[in-house]
Amino acid sequence: MIDVIVAGPRGKMGTAALEMIAEEENLNLVGCIDRKNDQSRVKDIEGLPAFDALIYEDAEQCLRETKADVLIDLTTPEFGYKHTKASLNHGVRPVVGTTGFTEEQLQEITELCEENKLGAVIAPNFATGAVLMMQFAKWAAKHFPDVEIIEKHHDQKLDAPSGTAVKTAQLIKEERKSKRQGHPDEKETLQGARGADMDGMKIHSMRLPGLVAHQEVVFGGEGQTLTIKHDSMNRASFMSGVKLSCEKVMEINTLVYGLEHLLE
Template sequence: MSEIRVAVAGASGRMGQEVVKLLYREEGMTLVSGIARSAVGQDVGEVAGIGKLGVTFTGSVEEAIAKDRPDVLVDFTTPDAVRRHAEIALEAGVRPVIGTSGLSREDLRELDARCREKGIGAIVAPNFAIGAVLMMVFAAKASKYLPHVEIIELHHDKKLDAPSGTAVKTAELIADVRDEFRQGHPEEKETLEGARGAYYDGFRIHSVRLPGIVAHQEVLFGGPGQLLTIRHDSLNRESFMPGVKLAIEKVMELDHLVYGLENILDL
């Protein structure tokens, strides 16, 4: 396979900088463009702290695609921009690899239809850490036998969405195999609004936002005389890079959209 040409939207952010470092050290893929309005004209490598790469930031996905002709667009931007970026990429025949939260199920259906029209792939992953993907899969399996469940996700205080995409994906996987029923006491009342967390298909999701945290999630299962906890901790953003690398490689083989990294792993 020839070198995969990769553009990174959000390359000046913390996740984007890790992707830049990944592309710098990995054979078989080349960084051709970094996209960030706040860093236009700066060298992408210098912003990422790895020295001059000779690749300067552009201000938009449209400009990067027209100028640098990438094969893949990796997107770690914001929920309000991600769908537009994906649409622009697909229209130009560029394959999106998306780690940004904010796409609805309807968004995913429509983007999948565009992928199939174009005959190219896309991957949307709520979490690229392999351990987190396993945590989600194991949680879904456990919920068949211990259906009383709550999700607690913890992220840094700069995260824009709550609950996290990982928590939502975990809840979806659980709901696929667990019949909906409302947990807790039937006359339960919140004396402080939101104390019981967000309601999803009969169970609850709780979001914590604090400085010093990267990305963590635990899924609690209760049964008579027992508690099962399935937890994953990302201690730094490098933990996501093996999954990003896998997605960049795999998306070149696809002709449709894949939602969730578990669908390209041999599980």
């Protein structure tokens, strides 16, 4: 049995994680971290599953009193970073779906994992299909060096571009020679029209109500295009990856960045 804390239980992703835990025999909720409802029971909060576990506004208190094995954090970059460091300092292994970590923060977390001999998983995307999309895009980049990424998310997402888009571009960069795409004299008549630039690749972000998480990687070649696309229709699509990460993080003693490293 793996004892779990969930940070952000009232968020859509956090609620989906609670619902997943309620269905899994090998996961046990021992506490939640939230900015409201201190010392309330999860079951007393409207819309949440009927768990007896307590809610804590103080993350340090929660980590100290619950004796958890794993912290699932699906909050924001700011709190995700703080919770990840705090959990490692308390001997709890973090599984984090929050994107927006800097290279310096990832290095710091790696060092904390190794100092404490604890595993951690940070995944830009927990959907298995999204991970496969990224791997297919990396493979395609060997043959199609001209590529643009279009990511679409709900209008409450705080970071742009998404962590999945950045991770995709990083994977493509491993296979693709750096180049500037488009006409050499291209000029934006409206700043930002061509999107963000990463090693010559363009990344476009869309934010609209009604969307969940969607991405297209579009490759162009002589007389042809190739589009690799993934759509998450609801947040349940991420939960198989969260469950897998909770299990695998118990077996590792370092930071794993990206769900692809846990898939067989």
